[in-house]
Amino acid sequence: xxxxxxxxxxxxxxxxxxxxxxxxxxxxxxxxxxxxxxxxxxxxxxxxxxxxxxxxxxxxxxxxxxxxxxxxxxxxxxxxxxxxxxxxxxxxxxxxxxxxxxxxxxxxxxxxxxxxxxxxxxxxxxxxxxxxxxxxxxxxxxxxxxxxxxxxxxxxxxxxxxxxxxxxxxxxxxxxxxxxxxxxxxxxxxxxxxxxxxxxxxxxxxxxxxxxxxxxxxxxxxxx
Numbered sequence: 001x002x003x004x005x006x007x008x009x010x011x012x013x014x015x016x017x018x019x020x021x022x023x024x025x026x027x028x029x030x031x032x033x034x035x036x037x038x039x040x041x042x043x044x045x046x047x048x049x050x051x052x053x054x055x056x057x058x059x060x061x062x063x064x065x066x067x068x069x070x071x072x073x074x075x076x077x078x079x080x081x082x083x084x085x086x087x088x089x090x091x092x093x094x095x096x097x098x099x100x101x102x103x104x105x106x107x108x109x110x111x112x113x114x115x116x117x118x119x120x121x122x123x124x125x126x127x128x129x130x131x132x133x134x135x136x137x138x139x140x141x142x143x144x145x146x147x148x149x150x151x152x153x154x155x156x157x158x159x160x161x162x163x164x165x166x167x168x169x170x171x172x173x174x175x176x177x178x179x180x181x182x183x184x185x186x187x188x189x190x191x192x193x194x195x196x197x198x199x200x201x202x203x204x205x206x207x208x209x210x211x212x213x214x215x216x217x218x219x220x221x222x223x224x
Contacts, residue, residue, distance in 0.1 A: 002116055003027040003045055007037040007063065008052040008078070017050070020105055034058030038066045046073055048116050050108075051095075053079040053086065061093050068094040069218055070173030072165050074115035078103065094169060128163060130211055130224040133202060135163055142202070149201050154179060158194055159202075162212070162222035171219040195220060 004021055008014050009032045021028045029044055031037040034055045041049065049067065053060030064075055077090045080101040087098045096118075097111050127136040134143045137160055142149050151159065157179045162170055175191055195214070199206035213221045 001025065001027045002047045003029065004048050004050060004112070005029045005031065005037065005040055005044070005046045006050045007031045007034070007055070007060075008050075009033070009054070009056050010052070020109070024109065032056075034060070034063040034066070037063055041067055041071060041073075046071070048073055048112060048119070049075045050078050050112070051075055053077060053081055053090065061089050064090060064093040064095055065218075068169055068171055070171040070177070072119075072168050072170055072174065074119050076108075076111060076115055078108070128166075128224065130222075132204060133211065135159070137163060144202060151198075151201065154194055155198055155201075158191075159198060159222075162220060166222045166224050169215050169219050169221050175219065191220075 002025075004026045006014060006017050006021070006028065007030070008017075011032065014030050014032065018028045018030060029040050029046065031040050032055075034057050037049070037051070037055075040046070051060050051063060055063065058066075060077065060079065064077075067073075067075060074096040075094065076097045076099060077087075077095045078099050078101065079086065079090075081087075082100050090098055096115050099108055099111060127134045127141075132145045134146075136142070140156055142151060142159070158175065161175060161178055172191060180190060195212060196206070199209050199212050203209045203212060211223055213223050215221055
């Protein structure tokens with residue numbers, strides 16, 4: 001069952017969306033503030049977020065930034081703000097789609113389904129070519145300029161997660177949670193050490209990486 005987090009301080013709209021989503025087989029979580037939304041996303045396995053920008057405690061763009069620190073799930077902004085500047089800021093912060101109020105329920109549901117489909121897309125069968133690198137996630141083999149590179153299990157876990165989300169920011173919290181588990185979520189030094197090791201093994205110039213990119217203060221991105 002796909003889990004949706006709906007964030008809006010309009011309780012009538014929240015109730016209506018809960019009914020529509022539940023009727024279509026979604027598991028629905030709700031929040032009326034930005035801080036509550038971030039807590040809900042941390043505490044539950046959420047597959048997609050529907051987010052209003054006009055929240056009472058935080059601006060929606062701040063919530064997007066907070067979410068992107070630990071999750072790559074699709075975020076669909078649902079807002080009365082029609083200004084192109086708000087749309088650009090939301091998308092630049094990490095939103096995947098922007099729907100302007102008032103909206104049609106069928107259109108929102110279609111956009112939600114599309115966002116979930118895109119997020120669920122797995123890498124194509126066979127190796128992934130990225131410059132000098134050839135990465136076969138299924139076989140757990142990576143080659144650099146044709147030569148096989150040995151990776152430790154932890155290095156593989158990091159690379160696998162980044163490559164499966166290639167092109168997208170993967171937050172530090174998500175990397176720590178999925179590789180080391182919840183006990184180690186604050187140990188960001190682990191990430192720096194292992195990312196440095198991966199770069200030494202995979203990058204042509206580790207000091208100026210082409211593929212394993214640091215997004216300062218947020219996380220990492222694999223660029224093919």
